[in-house]
Amino acid sequence: MAVPARARRTARRSRRFDLRATALYFALLAVILALMGAAVRTAAAAAVHRPVWAAALVLMGVGAFMAGCRGKRRISAARIARRSAEALDEATRTAVEALDAASPAPAVGLVPAGAGTRSGRLGAEPAVLLPETMPEVPADTVEIAYEALDPDEFEQAVAELCRRDGCLDVDVVGGAGDLGADVVARTPDGRSVVIQCKRYCDGNRVGSQDLQRFGGTCFTVHGADVAVVVTTSDFTAPALDYAEQCGIVCVDGPQLRGWQEGAGPRPWEAQSSAD
Incomplete structure (x- = not known):
């Protein structure tokens, strides 16, 4: 099978x-x-x-x-x-x-030019200032008749200008025993400012004796980095000479109005330019 x-x-x-x-x-x-x-x-x-x-x-x-x-x-x-x-x-x-x-195009920064001076008379020589030292002035700034103010009101007005322009620790210390300091403040960059206010009429100018008394205390007693004398009138020639020798910034009536309107430099900018 x-x-x-x-x-x-x-x-x-x-x-x-x-x-x-x-x-x-x-x-x-x-x-x-x-x-x-x-x-x-x-x-x-x-x-x-x-x-x-x-x-x-x-x-x-x-x-x-x-x-x-x-x-x-x-x-x-x-x-x-x-x-x-x-x-x-x-x-x-x-x-x-x-x-x-x-991607947006990079912005180009511009450094505005301000005005500064050597020590002595404010507004004599222009200088380029950084934006930090040139705070903007409000557009609605009201012009003040400083000649019509009394001495206390004038000191308060100068202190308000310092606050407006970025100063810190602004204080009005004028009075008996002030040793020449009416307004003290600290600039935006940290310098100590001591200001003496002279509310004089047009015919009464600040003389060299006023500057000498202030110069004897502003640096040694108050420790000022920037010493300033502000007046509603003017300075005598000997007073300006003494201020230039000691490094005191002098602000007369027209320069005070320029500071208030934003058309002129601040006093501490003038000292910075001199340094």
Whole structure:
């Protein structure tokens, strides 16, 4: 009796493990993931500044994917990596152009020019001053008739000018035993200012004796960095000479009005220019 022969099973050929191909596969996969991460970050940055550009990048990515899948061809990992790199490069250039267009132009800082003087008479020689030493004068500044004020009111008015122009720790200390100091303050840059106020009529000028009494106490007793004498009238020639020798800033009536209107320098600016 014949025994039917069994059909032989075709043994499947076992695929050999190829270390080189596996390493290449994982390397390409890492490159693709890195490119995808960079593309996502670039798209996020572009979306913040230009949402329209972000939409364009998404459309470009979809178009690249559809072009790669056209015809249902089998796409190799190398082709995917190449096309991803090209799409990423194009997207990067587009995002950079968008960011450059959105970036504002840098502002150019200007240093305004003010007026300062050497010690002595205020307003004689102009000097360039930094913005910190030139605070803006309010547009609604009201002109004050300083000649019509009494001595106490005049001291308060000078103190108010110091406060308006950025001085700190402004105090009116005039009175009996003031030793020549009527107003004390500290400039915006930290210097000590001691001011003596002379509310005189036009025919009564400040003489050298007044300057000498003030000069004997303003620096040694009050520790002034800037010593100032402000008057509603004028100074005699000997008084101006003494002030220039001692480094005292003299502000007469017209210069006081210029200070109040913002057309002239502040007394501590004149001392700064002299230094």
